Amino acid sequence: MSWAKEFVELDKKAHDRSSFDSGEDELNDFIKTKAAKHMAAGISRTMVLPAASPLPDGKYPICSFYSISPSQIERQTLPAALAKKLPFYPVPVFLIAQLAVHTEIKGQGLGKITLIKALEHLWNVNAHMKAYAVVVDCLNQAAQDFYTKFGFEILCDNNGRTRMFMPLGTVGQLFEEE
């Protein structure tokens, strides 16, 4: 399966959600049954990278996706050196709520591309409405290893998941022109 050039907002009519398989039931269930509802409810946005070619019914398989939303963290969960610069009320952050690649095309660099696109998207949002950091709740150790590789640091436990973060200042270094 080769992928299209651009990430686009999930569209139930254009994208075949049923064939998506990340190998993780929770993520599969999210894209199949929740992502569109959450967008309609105005609580998160899901962007998908469709396959380059459609299925016989005209819909495009989903190669990878990410979902983002605003969120907040408690100041005291941050390392002391960072926390001391912040006020004593909850700190605004952006959450990468979901991110997954189809199992058929894992290991070909698409996880990296999808994460960079999600960070670029959030960096652009940050130009209009600031947040302190990007956070992600890791589904398992493999996800934690993946985000560690790209510079995310452990923040705290969040309902049994390891929550990791990257300050927006660090994200900006990836996209700001010299």
Ligand SMILES: CC(C)(COP(=O)(O)OP(=O)(O)OC[C@H]1O[C@@H](n2cnc3c(N)ncnc32)[C@H](O)[C@@H]1OP(=O)(O)O)[C@@H](O)C(=O)NCCC(=O)NCCS
């Ligand atoms: C984690 C996931 C997104 C990685 O996607 P992928 O397309 O296989 O990853 P890539 O091919 O882009 O790999 C990018 C880099 O991350 C590394 N990597 C990939 N999976 C990794 C893992 N589980 N642990 C450590 N490193 C990993 C690769 O070795 C690669 O390193 P390199 O650039 O030095 O070669 C994908 O396996 C997935 O969808 N997993 C199930 C859902 C999931 O756990 N999502 C995480 C959010 S909770």
